[in-house]
Amino acid sequence: MKANLEVFSETLQALAAQDRQVVAVTSDSRGSGKLVPFGEKFPDQIVEIGIAEQNLVGVAAGLAAMGKKAFAVSPACFLTARSLEQIKNDVAYSDNPVRLIGISAGVSYGALGSTHHSLHDFAALRAIHNLPIVVPADAFETEQAIRYAAATDKPIYIRFGKKNMPDLGQSLSPNFEIGKGRIIRAGTDLSLIATGETVWPCLQAAELLAEQGISAQVISLHTIKPLDTDLLANLGAAGKPIITVEEHSVHGGLGEAVGSYLFQQGFFVPFQIMGFPDEYTVTGSQTEIFDHYGLSGAGIQGVALNLLNR
Structure with a gap:
C-alpha cells in the first residue's frame, strides 16, 4: 500500500530526470506535497512561492506560457478556493497548460476541520471551461495521470489525498485513458x-x-x-x-x-x-x-x- 501522493512524487522525479522542462511550483508544500526528494535532486526545477496560492497559479501559468511543464502543487482546499480566479483566467481561459495538483484533497487533513477540507473543488472547477478533472484511485491511476499531464499541452486538475491506498489489482479495464472509466x-x-x-x-x-x-x-x-x-x-x-x-x-x-x-x-x-x-x-x-x-x-x-x- 502506498499513498497516491508518494506515487505522484516518484513519478514527477522520473519525469524531471528525463526532461528539464518539468518544473514543480509549490506553495509551502515541499513537505506535505512529498517534494523534498524532488527539491534535493532538481534544485533548479522547483519554485517555492510560499503561502500565496494566487501567486502560485500565476507563476505556474507564466512558466507554462514560456514552454515549461509546470506542476502547481498545493493543498486542494486552498488551491481551488483562494486562487479560483487565477485558475479561471490565467490557466483555463488563457489555455496555459498548467498541471494543477490538489493534494490532501477531500477530508484528508481530517482533524484540522472544514477549513482544510476540499469538498467544493469538483463543483467549482466543473463550471470552468477547458479544464479536465481527474481523481486517481490507486498507484496505477496516479502514475498514468501524471504522465498524461506531463505530455499534454492543455490545462488539467488532478487531486488526491494522503491515505495509503491498496492496489485495485487487475481490473476488467486494464488501460488508463482520460475520459474513460x-x-x-x-x-x-x-x-x-x-x-x-x-x-x-x-x-x-x-x-x-x-x-x-x-x-x-x-x-x-x-x-x-x-x-x-x-x-x-x-x-x-x-x-x-x-x-x-x-x-x-x-x-x-x-x-x-x-x-x-x-x-x-x-x-x-x-x-x-x-x-x-x-x-x-x-x-x-x-x-x-x-x-x-x-x-x-x-x-x-x-x-x-x-x-x-x-
Missing part, C-alpha cells in the same frame, strides 16, 4: 461508481453484497470531466440501479454530473448520490468522517440494499 469489478445487479479514495470502500461493499447473493459492479470513474458518456449510456440502457460515491459534497460533483447525463439522455434508473450532505461537517480522522457519513463498505452496502428494495 475503468471497470474494477464485474456485476449484474447494480453499479457502484466512485472516484479517488472512495473506490476502495465500494469494493468492500461489493464483497459484503456478494455474501448476500447480490452482484455489484464497481467502476473507477477517475475522470469527472469529461465524463465517460459511452459507459454511462450502457449502464443507463441496462436499467439497473446506480450509486455514485465521492469524497465531495453531494452538490455539484460526480453524482450530479452522472445523474444529469442519465436524465438528459432519457435513462430513468434507481439512482443515489453518496457524499457529504449540506450540513455542518463533523471533525475527526478521515476514517471517522467516512464512517459517520456512510462512506464505508458497510454504509454503501446499506444504501445499496435500500435502493434494491425500493
